[in-house]
Amino acid sequence: MEEILKLDNVSLTYQSENGETQAVKNLSFTVNKGQFIAIIGPSGCGKTTVLSLIDGLIKPTVGKIFFKGSEHVLTTKHIGYMLQRDELFAWRTIENNVFLPLEIKKINNAKNREYAKNLIEKYGLSEFKKAYPNQLSGGMRQRAALIRTLVFNPEILLLDEPFSALDYQTRLNVCDDVYSIISLEKKTAVLVTHDIGEAISMADEVLVLSKRPATVIAHHVLDLDKSKLPLKRREDKNFAKWFDILWKELNYDA
Amino acid sequence: MTHNNISKERLLYVKKQKTSKVLVALLRFGILILIVGLWEILARLGVIDAFLMSMPSKILITIKDLFLTGDLISHVLTTLYETLLGFLIATVLGTVIALLLWWSEFLRKVLEPYIVVLNSLPKIALGPIIIVWFGAGTKSIIFMAIIITIIVTIITMQNGFLATEKSKILLMKSLGASKMQTLVKLVIPASIPTFVSCLKINVGMAWIGSIMGEYLVSKQGIGYLIVYGGQVFRLDLVMASTVILCALAGIMYALVVMLEKYITKKR
Numbered sequence: 001m002e003e004i005l006k007l008d009n010v011s012l013t014y015q016s017e018n019g020e021t022q023a024v025k026n027l028s029f030t031v032n033k034g035q036f037i038a039i040i041g042p043s044g045c046g047k048t049t050v051l052s053l054i055d056g057l058i059k060p061t062v063g064k065i066f067f068k069g070s071e072h073v074l075t076t077k078h079i080g081y082m083l084q085r086d087e088l089f090a091w092r093t094i095e096n097n098v099f100l101p102l103e104i105k106k107i108n109n110a111k112n113r114e115y116a117k118n119l120i121e122k123y124g125l126s127e128f129k130k131a132y133p134n135q136l137s138g139g140m141r142q143r144a145a146l147i148r149t150l151v152f153n154p155e156i157l158l159l160d161e162p163f164s165a166l167d168y169q170t171r172l173n174v175c176d177d178v179y180s181i182i183s184l185e186k187k188t189a190v191l192v193t194h195d196i197g198e199a200i201s202m203a204d205e206v207l208v209l210s211k212r213p214a215t216v217i218a219h220h221v222l223d224l225d226k227s228k229l230p231l232k233r234r235e236d237k238n239f240a241k242w243f244d245i246l247w248k249e250l251n252y253d254a
Numbered sequence: 255m256t257h258n259n260i261s262k263e264r265l266l267y268v269k270k271q272k273t274s275k276v277l278v279a280l281l282r283f284g285i286l287i288l289i290v291g292l293w294e295i296l297a298r299l300g301v302i303d304a305f306l307m308s309m310p311s312k313i314l315i316t317i318k319d320l321f322l323t324g325d326l327i328s329h330v331l332t333t334l335y336e337t338l339l340g341f342l343i344a345t346v347l348g349t350v351i352a353l354l355l356w357w358s359e360f361l362r363k364v365l366e367p368y369i370v371v372l373n374s375l376p377k378i379a380l381g382p383i384i385i386v387w388f389g390a391g392t393k394s395i396i397f398m399a400i401i402i403t404i405i406v407t408i409i410t411m412q413n414g415f416l417a418t419e420k421s422k423i424l425l426m427k428s429l430g431a432s433k434m435q436t437l438v439k440l441v442i443p444a445s446i447p448t449f450v451s452c453l454k455i456n457v458g459m460a461w462i463g464s465i466m467g468e469y470l471v472s473k474q475g476i477g478y479l480i481v482y483g484g485q486v487f488r489l490d491l492v493m494a495s496t497v498i499l500c501a502l503a504g505i506m507y508a509l510v511v512m513l514e515k516y517i518t519k520k521r
Contacts, residue, residue: 055428081428091443104431
């Protein structure tokens with residue numbers, strides 16, 4: 001399998017007026033093309049920091065991050081970052097929200113707009129394309145946010161607890177929704193979450209982080225039926241087993 | 255119309271809402287009529303001194319006389335000119351300064367104490383300095399309107415710009431947006447509501463500035479009429495000018511509210 005992302009012994013130390021805090025310590029892992037990796041860890045362990053490191057928003061203090069074999073400098077072109085909330089701009093229509101990355105990356109040409117419109121169409125938002133975000137339900141908004149992330153055709157998607165702002169019912173549905181879109185578009189994804197069930201039902205592999213400073217304490221390859229959608233996977237006979245294992249690992253550390 | 259679909263409760267509710275609206279409008283108007291009427295009657299009966307308190311009919315006559323001599327128009331235009339110019343310059347310049355302060359945290363930290371002191375300072379204290387610098391004329395009045403309005407604009411707009419959601423800024427960063435792109439595509443559009451409420455505050459501030467300026471130095475304008483009326487004990491004139499001032503400020507505020515409705519409708 002083609003290796004797309006590699007973190008090699010990455011550490012990060014924050015500097016602030018009150019001193020320094022080590023957020024991430026000796027973090028190493030690789031992500032292959034087409035994989036869905038979930039990273040779980042206790043709250044406040046620096047999960048989001050790991051995504052910021054991968055996205056290049058912050059530079060590691062020690063260690064290197066490789067993107068397709070080369071140390072990345074300007075990777076935001078290849079990486080799509082989906083945040084906890086949809087962050088759609090209230091003053092833009094859904095369509096114009098989706099176009100935002102094209103405008104920022106100065107690739108707002110007819111071809112890319114056409115691609116964006118196709119995504120909107122394909123994932124059932126065409127009747128809302130001229131609507132404003134406040135006219136959409138939470139699930140619809142999250143779907144729009146995902147399309148906005150996909151619009152510049154990134155090679156890796158970073159998902160930072162993308163369902164945490166939704167109520168439970170919507171959450172399970174949107175989880176299926178987002179998963180099917182990601183697998184249809186054949187994207188590589190790194191999901192960060194504190195929800196064990198979400199991690200097991202969506203990912204191929206799960207990384208467990210320790211509390212701060214975050215480092216990998218376990219790396220599991222899941223044996224669930226990957227042809228099933230996340231909600232169905234929760235019924236898998238192995239689901240409970242993995243839940244138990246991950247639960248213990250998270251709590252052992254805490 | 256599908257009258258059948260509307261329930262009795264709904265009709266009752268709509269009726270109640272309507273009655274309440276009419277009542278509010280009637281009372282608002284009623285209070286005005288009551289005060290003006292009582293004022294007129296008491297003055298005519300000699301219960302209150304019409305020389306010190308003036309009376310509505312006299313105020314109307316004064317306004318009419320002012321209008322007929324053509325003085326009213328030129329006084330109104332003078333003050334309107336000073337207020338609008340002060341309002342516009344202060345709003346534009348204040349917003350630009352606030353943008354610069356948003357842009358540079360360093361500049362913001364350096365200038366913070368100056369802005370705080372300027373904000374707390376009663377600007378009227380600067381009167382003599384302003385007169386010496388800008389002369390006893392329109393320039394000083396406009397400057398007064400600007401300095402009173404601009405500080406509030408800077409503080410309000412800077413807070414507005416800085417209140418842009420951190421998570422949305424993170425989104426822009428993750429897309430690789432430059433600071434300029436973040437400003438133009440996120441911070442400015444997100445601050446439009448703040449800007450509109452700032453305009454509302456500025457209407458009041460600019461009027462304070464121009465009238466205060468006219469109290470200090472002027473040969474014309476509504477503020478001048480009020481001061482002059484007070485000095486020569488013509489309370490009719492003072493009251494008439496105050497009424498006109500109320501009307502003008504009200505109209506300007508209404509215009510800003512209309513602008514607000516237009517903007518929020520578009521969003």
